[in-house]
Structure formats: structure tokens, C-alpha cells
Amino acid sequence: MEKLYEGKAKILYSTEKSEEVIIYYKDDVTAFNGEKKDNLKGKGVLNKKITKYFFEYLEENKIKTQYIKDRDESSFFAKKVKIVPLEVIVRNKTAGSFCKRYGVKKGINFENPLIEYSLKDDSLGDPMISKEAIYALKIISEEKLNYIEKTTLKINNLLKKILEPKKIDLVDFKLEYGYFGEQILLSDEISPDTCRFWDKETGESLDKDIYREDKGNLILGYENFIRRMGI
Ligand code: C5P
Numbered sequence: 001m002e003k004l005y006e007g008k009a010k011i012l013y014s015t016e017k018s019e020e021v022i023i024y025y026k027d028d029v030t031a032f033n034g035e036k037k038d039n040l041k042g043k044g045v046l047n048k049k050i051t052k053y054f055f056e057y058l059e060e061n062k063i064k065t066q067y068i069k070d071r072d073e074s075s076f077f078a079k080k081v082k083i084v085p086l087e088v089i090v091r092n093k094t095a096g097s098f099c100k101r102y103g104v105k106k107g108i109n110f111e112n113p114l115i116e117y118s119l120k121d122d123s124l125g126d127p128m129i130s131k132e133a134i135y136a137l138k139i140i141s142e143e144k145l146n147y148i149e150k151t152t153l154k155i156n157n158l159l160k161k162i163l164e165p166k167k168i169d170l171v172d173f174k175l176e177y178g179y180f181g182e183q184i185l186l187s188d189e190i191s192p193d194t195c196r197f198w199d200k201e202t203g204e205s206l207d208k209d210i211y212r213e214d215k216g217n218l219i220l221g222y223e224n225f226i227r228r229m230g231i
């Protein structure tokens with residue numbers, strides 16, 4: 001097993017098949033573009049479990065993802081994709097950087113989900129990027145971005161649909177996509193590291209804001225999310 005890439009929260013390993021990789025979830029947690037970091041024992045297992053659950057659910061609902069099959073408690077097999085260098089952010093309610101940027105309070109509902117894009121570049125701090133700049137810089141074609149946008153809105157609806165009966169609000173989340181040949185697949189992860197989940201009644205965070213804002217024990221929060229979802 002050769003290490004192909006190590007990110008802040010995951011490691012990619014090669015397999016004997018050139019078109020497959022192993023995605024291993026680390027216990028590391030970072031925030032504010034890596035300025036705050038820690039190692040929280042057990043976090044990788046929890047995030048892998050949650051991502052596997054969401055990817056399988058989305059596959060069952062005709063969303064094409066890079067997920068192939070489970071491997072062990074910290075890793076799964078996935079199609080080897082070339083990541084589109086964009087973070088696709090969906091917001092159903094105001095929170096996080098949106099509130100900071102526009103000086104609005106958190107928790108305001110949007111009538112329609114808002115999609116924002118950031119350029120995936122750690123050295124630049126993942127700056128927000130307009131669609132016009134995406135096309136001007138030829139990062140991706142209009143046709144492909146339209147597909148990503150349509151798929152993203154479907155994913156938003158599907159996620160809201162399974163969170164709703166558990167009385168969990170999907171406030172916002174980040175998706176990444178990757179090329180697998182000509183196909184574009186949902187890639188990376190969907191976990192409390194990349195989503196904001198709020199208890200519908202109390203507003204309690206069940207996501208990485210517990211760590212970002214020092215609101216308690218992140219592991220207990222993620223375990224609570226898993227229990228409530230029945231994963
Ligand atoms: O920080 P911000 O409010 O823009 O984040 C919006 C959503 O995108 C949050 O759910 C956050 O967890 C996620 N996100 C992410 N990775 C980033 C930036 C944001 O998962 N690099």
C-alpha cells in the first residue's frame with residue numbers, strides 16, 4: 001500500500017487496482033485553515049462511518065459517488081478521482097463565514113438554498129470564487145458546473161429528507177466532486193467535519209463547530225449524531 005496523498009483529515013492509499021484507492025480517516029481535526037489542530041482519538045472511525053452511511057444512501061438514490069465498498073472501521077475503497085479544485089458550499093440557513101462576511105446573525109432561513117464556490121487552494125486560504133471567474137479561469141466548463149449544481153441541490157434535498165425525521169437541521173455543508181474518466185462523481189466526505197447539523201429544538205451543534213467554538217467534547221457530539229441517526 002503506497003501513500004498517494006495525505007490531507008488534513010484523510011490519507012489516500014493505492015490498491016492493486018490502478019482505478020481504486022483506499023481512503024483512510026485520520027483522528028486529526030483542524031479548523032481555521034489549519035491554524036487550530038488536535039488529534040482526537042476515535043474521530044476517524046466516526047467520520048468514516050458517517051460518510052459511508054451518507055454515500056450509500058445517496059447511491060441508493062441515484063447519486064453517483066466515488067464510494068465502492070467498506071474496508072475496515074477507518075477506511076473504505078473508492079474510485080480514484082481527479083478532484084475538481086472547487087469547494088461547493090450549500091447554505092440553508094445563515095452561519096459561519098456567511099455571518100462574518102455579511103454581518104448578519106446566524107440561523108436566518110433562506111427561502112432557497114444558496115450555493116457558493118471556493119477555490120481549493122490552502123496557500124490562498126480557499127478564497128470564494130464567482131461562477132464568472134470559474135469560467136474565465138477555465139476551471140470547469142459551464143455544462144459540467146451545471147451538472148454539479150443540479151446534483152448538489154438533489155443531494156441537499158436527500159440529506160434534508162433523512163435528517164428531518166431525526167429532528168436535525170442541515171444548516172450548511174461542503175461538497176467536492178472528482179473526475180473519473182468522463183464521469184463526475186461526488187467525492188471526498190460528508191460528515192460533521194464538513195456539515196453544520198443543529199438540533200431542531202435546542203439549536204445544539206452536532207458538528208465541528210463544537211471544536212471550532214470550544215463548545216464541548218467533539219467525539220461525544222459525533223457519537224450523539226450517529227446515535228440519533230441510527231447509523
Ligand atoms: O466556514 P463556512 O461557514 O463557510 O462553512 C460552510 C460549511 O462548509 C460548513 O458546514 C463547513 O463545515 C463546510 N466547510 C468545509 N471545508 C471548508 C470550508 C467549509 O467542510 N474548507
